[in-house]
Amino acid sequence: MLGCSGRRVYALLFALSAAICAFVYVVVNADNLVIFMKNQSTPYWNMQELRPAHLLMNVTVPVPTQSSIQNRSLADLKNEKNTSITEPTQESLKNAGTECKQVTKVVYIKTHKTASSTMASIIQRFGDSRNLSFAVPPRGHILSSRYGFKQNMLNSTKYPPLNGGTHYDILTNHVGYNRHEMEAVIPNATYITVLRHPVNQLVSAFTYFEWTKAVKAYRRGSADLFATFMERPTRFLTGKMKFWWQGHNGQLYDLGLKTQNKDTGKKLDDRVHKYIAVLDRELDLVLITEYFDESLLILKNQLCWSMDDIVYISKGLGTSHHIITQQTRDKLLKWNRGDFLLYQHFNRTLWEKIAEYGPTFEQDLKQLRGKLQETFKECINPLKMNTKDRRERKYVLKTTASKNCLKMSFDDIHYTNIIRKKQLKTNDEFSS
Numbered sequence: 001m002l003g004c005s006g007r008r009v010y011a012l013l014f015a016l017s018a019a020i021c022a023f024v025y026v027v028v029n030a031d032n033l034v035i036f037m038k039n040q041s042t043p044y045w046n047m048q049e050l051r052p053a054h055l056l057m058n059v060t061v062p063v064p065t066q067s068s069i070q071n072r073s074l075a076d077l078k079n080e081k082n083t084s085i086t087e088p089t090q091e092s093l094k095n096a097g098t099e100c101k102q103v104t105k106v107v108y109i110k111t112h113k114t115a116s117s118t119m120a121s122i123i124q125r126f127g128d129s130r131n132l133s134f135a136v137p138p139r140g141h142i143l144s145s146r147y148g149f150k151q152n153m154l155n156s157t158k159y160p161p162l163n164g165g166t167h168y169d170i171l172t173n174h175v176g177y178n179r180h181e182m183e184a185v186i187p188n189a190t191y192i193t194v195l196r197h198p199v200n201q202l203v204s205a206f207t208y209f210e211w212t213k214a215v216k217a218y219r220r221g222s223a224d225l226f227a228t229f230m231e232r233p234t235r236f237l238t239g240k241m242k243f244w245w246q247g248h249n250g251q252l253y254d255l256g257l258k259t260q261n262k263d264t265g266k267k268l269d270d271r272v273h274k275y276i277a278v279l280d281r282e283l284d285l286v287l288i289t290e291y292f293d294e295s296l297l298i299l300k301n302q303l304c305w306s307m308d309d310i311v312y313i314s315k316g317l318g319t320s321h322h323i324i325t326q327q328t329r330d331k332l333l334k335w336n337r338g339d340f341l342l343y344q345h346f347n348r349t350l351w352e353k354i355a356e357y358g359p360t361f362e363q364d365l366k367q368l369r370g371k372l373q374e375t376f377k378e379c380i381n382p383l384k385m386n387t388k389d390r391r392e393r394k395y396v397l398k399t400t401a402s403k404n405c406l407k408m409s410f411d412d413i414h415y416t417n418i419i420r421k422k423q424l425k426t427n428d429e430f431s432s
């Protein structure tokens with residue numbers, strides 16, 4: 001099991017993982033690199049992006065030779081192996097607890113580069129296991145990566161709500177927040193999103209959207225691409241660049257507020273504070289990537305889901321190795337000040353919820369992490385990594401992995417396809 005990182009070498013050092021975590025923590029904080037994690041509770045997947053260079057191990061990860069996760073279908077798994085991961089029981093499908101009513105109507109606003117795919121697939125697995133109606137994009141897994149939701153982004157003729165229903169239950173594919181239009185397709189939904197510290201988030205976006213290319217073209221042999229980018233982001237964030245609109249307060253953007261480069265100082269702060277107040281009223285739960293497991297426990301409580309519902313296999317592990325100096329960090333936080341204010345607000349509200357959770361929080365967290373480790377041991381081949389996408393490494397399942405492992409491993413691209421097909425079939429059967 002991995003202690004604090006997805007790297008194979010750490011898997012080999014499992015016994016020492018606690019020590020390594022502590023070591024990373026100390027080194028990271030003593031260095032010119034700033035990392036924002038709670039020490040003892042760092043999930044194994046989120047140390048990836050901001051490790052200092054001297055800690056990066058030279059591990060060669062073999063490219064998987066067998067069919068990867070994406071290529072396997074549920075049909076491959078007829079000979080299902082024994083599993084210690086429990087399928088949800090009929091009882092838990094109806095209601096996880098007795099004192100609360102399980103929430104089954106969810107709008108999840110999928111922000112970019114925030115571990116949002118991992119969350120999306122948790123929601124997809126939940127909805128799939130209960131046969132809920134998803135408002136799916138007619139093709140692909142994105143409704144819009146740039147614009148707010150509009151009902152006409154769905155094809156409700158071809159993919160209507162299941163079994164003659166009038167409304168959908170779940171919306172979880174990429175699209176900007178647009179309350180009015182969302183309410184029209186899923187009334188009375190619980191609204192969820194996830195935010196990440198703006199330093200971690202922008203560094204991740206920088207690599208993932210390949211803005212590095214523009215920086216390399218501008219200054220050949222630039223020693224520190226990210227620092228060069230931060231010298232003047234507007235030089236690079238031009239219309240030619242993929243996802244350029246994500247570069248300036250991208251998380252606020254996904255949640256419906258566009259900020260202008262010229263907005264600064266008090267004027268910007270006022271606008272952002274006002275908008276945060278709106279979001280605070282309208283969103284039911286905001287998860288925080290840096291405290292992902294803690295956030296999931298709050299979600300479990302608030303939505304009355306079960307522990308098994310929130311177990312996950314993380315989707316993409318970043319491959320960027322940028323060292324962020326204090327100076328670059330300061331520039332970034334000034335540049336994305338809107339996102340920083342947003343993050344600070346919702347980090348605070350998350351911890352308020354944690355405080356209200358009650359005395360079993362630490363114990364429940366331990367239980368969840370135990371389940372995550374079990375899942376990892378059972379499902380993931382520790383010797384392989386899928387490196388086909390240069391921007392992101394992905395776990396590879398063991399060939400003996402169970403159906404449950406497989407479902408947990410689906411990313412939202414794959415899961416959306418499955419859901420779309422299932423809904424077509426269900427509706428065909430219903431209408432015939």
Ligand SMILES: *[C@@H]1O[C@H](CO)[C@@H](O)[C@H](O)[C@H]1NC(C)=O
Nearest residue numbers: 036037197290344347348351
């Ligand atoms: C989030 O809030 C908690 C509780 O107030 C605080 O300890 C922590 O430092 C905050 N995290 C970040 C990354 O700001």
Ligand SMILES: *[C@@H]1O[C@H](CO)[C@@H](O)[C@H](O)[C@H]1NC(C)=O
Nearest residue numbers: 018019021022025026039040
């Ligand atoms: C971090 O966690 C480890 C293991 O749980 C612990 O030994 C260490 O004291 C912690 N370090 C800090 C700085 O909190």
Ligand SMILES: *[C@@H]1O[C@H](CO)[C@@H](O)[C@H](O)[C@H]1NC(C)=O
Nearest residue numbers: 052053054055056057058059
């Ligand atoms: C990794 O490899 C590079 C070049 O091959 C080398 O300069 C560096 O010292 C190595 N790092 C570690 C941690 O072994």
Ligand SMILES: *[C@@H]1O[C@H](CO)[C@@H](O)[C@H](O)[C@H]1NC(C)=O
Nearest residue numbers: 066067068069070071072388
């Ligand atoms: C899936 O299988 C096909 C044919 O066997 C292969 O060409 C393709 O690269 C595979 N895709 C992935 C993601 O492994």
Ligand SMILES: *[C@@H]1O[C@H](CO)[C@@H](O)[C@H](O)[C@H]1NC(C)=O
Nearest residue numbers: 078079080081082083084085
């Ligand atoms: C699964 O494990 C249980 C107990 O370990 C055993 O009794 C059962 O036969 C196994 N089932 C299969 C299909 O291997």
Ligand SMILES: *[C@@H]1O[C@H](CO)[C@@H](O)[C@H](O)[C@H]1NC(C)=O
Nearest residue numbers: 090093094128129130131426
């Ligand atoms: C979901 O639908 C399938 C296929 O119709 C059915 O076998 C299964 O029992 C349903 N599950 C629930 C929880 O309703």
Ligand SMILES: *[C@@H]1O[C@H](CO)[C@@H](O)[C@H](O)[C@H]1NC(C)=O
Nearest residue numbers: 138152154155156157158159
């Ligand atoms: C929706 O799907 C139907 C049936 O496949 C198709 O005829 C129609 O053109 C689609 N509508 C839109 C707006 O794409």
Ligand SMILES: *[C@@H]1O[C@H](CO)[C@@H](O)[C@H](O)[C@H]1NC(C)=O
Nearest residue numbers: 105166167185186187188189
């Ligand atoms: C939404 O909630 C309101 C008030 O609780 C209720 O009157 C209404 O019927 C609900 N609408 C749907 C579509 O469930």
